[in-house]
Ligand SMILES: NC(=O)C1=CN([C@@H]2O[C@H](COP(=O)(O)OP(=O)(O)OC[C@H]3O[C@@H](n4cnc5c(N)ncnc54)[C@H](OP(=O)(O)O)[C@@H]3O)[C@@H](O)[C@H]2O)C=CC1
């Protein structure tokens with residue numbers, strides 16, 4: 001069978017980079033990867049990770065999801081504009097109290113995370129519909145299902161992504177085009193480091209001291225612990241995304257982190273919203289010490305299981 005052409009956005013780092021490499025180095029050579037990024041000057045890490053796949057099963061192209069012209073130019077450069085799988089991955093984060101965030105920064109985030117997806121779909125879907133085949137895979141987030149304190153704007157952008165896809169999927173199916181949402185929890189990438197750097201630089205002078213203290217002393221501290229204990233690697237997300245891409249009947253939603261499934265389930269268990277709001281309130285303000293203790297125990301267990309696996313490898317059993 002001819003390899004599938006997969007176009008991925010945001011491949012200069014993190015999940016996009018890991019997925020591009022995973023697909024391009026597929027042993028069965030099932031994929032031809034077009035790894036795109038807004039600034040090709042940042043392609044060194046991808047080129048190094050791709051190794052001999054570069055120029056064979058992987059090519060790097062410029063694409064800025066905030067620029068319709070750049071999306072069109074990229075697609076026009078592909079023979080027949082033929083894309084079998086579009087992976088909309090490019091995205092940015094934002095945390096902190098609302099009062100310390102400018103409207104311009106919020107609009108810019110929406111422009112990347114939501115309108116970036118809309119621009120891509122507007123450009124790719126008509127070709128897929130004409131061909132009566134294709135797959136649009138969107139890297140959403142667990143925060144597209146459940147908001148998390150101090151992630152108001154980021155979460156809203158992912159809810160927008162989810163609403164857009166949920167609405168579009170039925171029409172797309174009529175044309176044999178599949179849409180899938182991949183919903184990771186925390187993933188240890190530059191995304192996390194950029195958030196903490198921004199939080200360091202932010203101006204909290206418009207935020208009341210009590211809110212600023214809750215953000216720095218409770219949220220940031222716990223968030224670091226959450227990433228350290230429950231965070232997945234970009235390679236984990238690449239494996240999950242591969243499973244979604246290769247599925248004979250692609251799922252509409254795919255969560256990558258089982259630790260977050262109960263959180264999403266609480267919302268559906270109680271339509272009034274009281275159950276989930278109450279649980280989060282207690283986790284943040286009442287049982288934060290219990291939360292930290294639990295997270296530390298998970299870190300210890302993960303560390304031990306890594307040691308055991310390393311021991312098994314060392315003894316030559318695997
Ligand atoms: N890390 C996490 O905890 C989670 C991340 N996600 C989602 O995963 C996706 C990838 O994030 P992740 O890999 O973690 O983070 P990274 O910061 O490592 O990667 C984000 C990528 O998006 C690119 N990007 C940003 N703006 C644009 C743009 N206008 N046009 C094209 N590319 C752009 C960045 O490019 P550049 O180098 O030029 O900035 C970078 O390549 C995002 O959609 C994010 O919301 C979902 C759940 C959890």
Ligand SMILES: CC1=C(/C=C/C(C)=C/C=C/C(C)=C/C=O)C(C)(C)CCC1
Pocket residue numbers: 140141142143148149184185186187219222223226227280283284291
């Ligand atoms: C679970 C949880 C927390 C933090 C969760 C975080 C930090 C999740 C990050 C998810 C990401 C980064 C998704 C990206 O799209 C709190 C509020 C600390 C305490 C309450 C329980």
